[in-house]
Amino acid sequence: METRKQFLKKIGSGAAALTAGAFFNPMKTEKLKEKLDSYSGTAVEIARNEDFWAQVQQAFTVDRSLINLNNGGVSPSPAFVQEAMKKHLDFSNQAPVYNMWRILEPRREGVRQRLARNFGVDTEEIAITRNASESLQICQLGFDLNPGDEVLTTDQDYPRMINTFKQRERREGIKLNQISIPVPAEDDAEIVRRFEEAITPNTKLILMCHIINLTGQILPVKKVVHMARKKGIPVIVDGAHAYAHFEFDHADLDCDYYTTSLHKWLFAPHGTGMLYVRKDKIKDLWPLMAAAESQDEDIRKFEEIGTHPAANFLAIGEALTFHEGIGSSRKEARLKYLNDLWIDEIVDGDKVVLHTSRNPKYACGIATVEIKGMEPNELNSTLWSDYRIITTPINHEQFRGIRVTPNVYTTREEIDRFVGAMKDQIKKV
Ligand SMILES: Cc1ncc(COP(=O)(O)O)c(C=O)c1O
Incomplete structure (x- = not known):
């Protein structure tokens, strides 16, 4: 039978590192920066490195029972910003x-x-x-x-x-x-x-x-x-x-x-x-x-x-x-990558139209998409009520849709679930 000490040691490396509390301690904040610095590769390569972003994700205390894709409104702060x-x-x-x-x-x-x-x-x-x-x-x-x-x-x-x-x-x-x-x-x-x-x-x-x-x-x-x-x-x-x-x-x-x-x-x-x-x-x-x-x-x-x-x-x-620890170019590349993931899966330019440029010079982590024949308010409500996904409806005279803004703490799995939810809705029109 394992002793209490052995048990604590075991969870120390795994579970404790998974709590945002791990980053409250300034020593741990330094550790996070050290870890992020140890990754090599271009910003575009790092954007696809889930190991790197797993470290970043753990710095937040966000509610993982929902998927927050409206970070453009206001963002959560990492735990050690809240603590400070x-x-x-x-x-x-x-x-x-x-x-x-x-x-x-x-x-x-x-x-x-x-x-x-x-x-x-x-x-x-x-x-x-x-x-x-x-x-x-x-x-x-x-x-x-x-x-x-x-x-x-x-x-x-x-x-x-x-x-x-x-x-x-x-x-x-x-x-x-x-x-x-x-x-x-x-x-x-x-x-x-x-x-x-x-x-x-x-x-x-x-x-x-x-x-x-x-x-x-x-x-x-x-x-x-x-x-x-x-x-x-x-x-x-x-x-x-x-x-x-x-x-x-x-x-x-x-x-x-x-x-x-x-x-x-x-x-x-x-x-x-x-x-x-x-x-x-x-x-x-x-x-x-x-x-x-x-x-x-x-x-x-x-x-x-x-x-x-x-x-x-x-x-x-x-x-x-925190921002400088991630690095502007890595953050930019990741935000763009997360949006590219869902855009590539669902936008066909016919039934599903994007109102955002795909050229990285003209857009980054914010994108607005329309399912033709579906009211943005209705789509937004369904995503929340049926899937616990937060987006925001956009209703402008020139264009309509839902705005999607992931964050550095957003996981690939969350994007996959968003894609699944959108595909369900696209089938309805
Ligand atoms: C383009 C633009 N300007 C200004 C603001 C106002 O920002 P805040 O509410 O943080 O003052 C917003 C808020 O979303 C915005 O999108």
């Missing part, structure tokens, strides 16, 4: 005015430095916000506009951001113009042309997505920014879905204003976002909440939001460590 946040929160509550304000809050500067380094910009150009909405509204509401001034965006931009400009229309008498974008869009010049043709002498501001949330379409940000810059028109880039999703940095975009959520593809705590403003543009952009005149040229003026938890913002550091 809880630890900071507990410490804050011992004496918030001292521990949170005097000890933890100044550490935000370290997170700012790391975000800046990751994005390839100066530390003094990064503000830490609560989400992409906040970062975007700082920009959308922070430019002075007069009645009759026009702003330009697409009819596929995020509804909250469109509503932000619509409120300025009602409140200040500005005018919102929207262009349409082809689905999918695989011709950069055509996108630039559509924006350029819609510019009038009154156009003062452009808002564009880096990734369109409805289809996963990646847009040619740098080309639009350069076209608009020549005309003196600022471009606000909505990167809610792009940052830490696929490999790029600021040099690939050359934009003056970039906004993102960190609780989507960076897997940082919920309620975290980032705003980049080029150094010489900070002065002329008003913050959402008023700041002192002495802060006019300080990126921190955008963080004057009153009392808030320090815990969320500090745990962005752990999320960055």
Whole structure:
């Protein structure tokens, strides 16, 4: 009969490693990074290496009784990001005015430095916000506009951001113009042309997505920014879905204003976002909440939001460590691979249509698919009620379908079950 010690030793290597708790301990976090570093091969080879991704999957505490293919909405955080946040929160509550304000809050500067380094910009150009909405509204509401001034965006931009400009229309008498974008869009010049043709002498501001949330379409940000810059028109880039999703940095975009959520593809705590403003543009952009005149040229003026938890913002550091441990190019290749797996199995271009480009330059881990003759809402509900699979329905005037966004913790077996469920539904039409 085995002794208790033998038993514990046996489960120590297997079962314990399978619990996310194995990664709560900082030593184990280091071990995970060491393990991931030990794999050789190109990003595309690693994307197919289930052994590598098994290590990554174990860092999450996700509910495996369901299949979550809506990671685009908001992502779960790895266990040690959650743990770091809880630890900071507990410490804050011992004496918030001292521990949170005097000890933890100044550490935000370290997170700012790391975000800046990751994005390839100066530390003094990064503000830490609560989400992409906040970062975007700082920009959308922070430019002075007069009645009759026009702003330009697409009819596929995020509804909250469109509503932000619509409120300025009602409140200040500005005018919102929207262009349409082809689905999918695989011709950069055509996108630039559509924006350029819609510019009038009154156009003062452009808002564009880096990734369109409805289809996963990646847009040619740098080309639009350069076209608009020549005309003196600022471009606000909505990167809610792009940052830490696929490999790029600021040099690939050359934009003056970039906004993102960190609780989507960076897997940082919920309620975290980032705003980049080029150094010489900070002065002329008003913050959402008023700041002192002495802060006019300080990126921190955008963080004057009153009392808030320090815990969320500090745990962005752990999320960055996890992200950098996987590596942007490996993450990008895996997300694309997971989508390719199901797309190859079910999309026939006839009964089952994809509204997302298959060219890796134009899409990565987000894809939208339509079963002809089936309502997206109905398909979405059936996938949940009959198979415990979460997707999200997309209903746009130009296209419809369900949006599928796997994550680095998604297993091949989960994708196989999704394929099986979709095949069942395809047979019905
Ligand atoms: C394109 C786009 N912009 C902005 C947002 C807003 O993000 P958040 O709700 O994290 O502020 C989203 C959210 O999904 C989005 O898809």
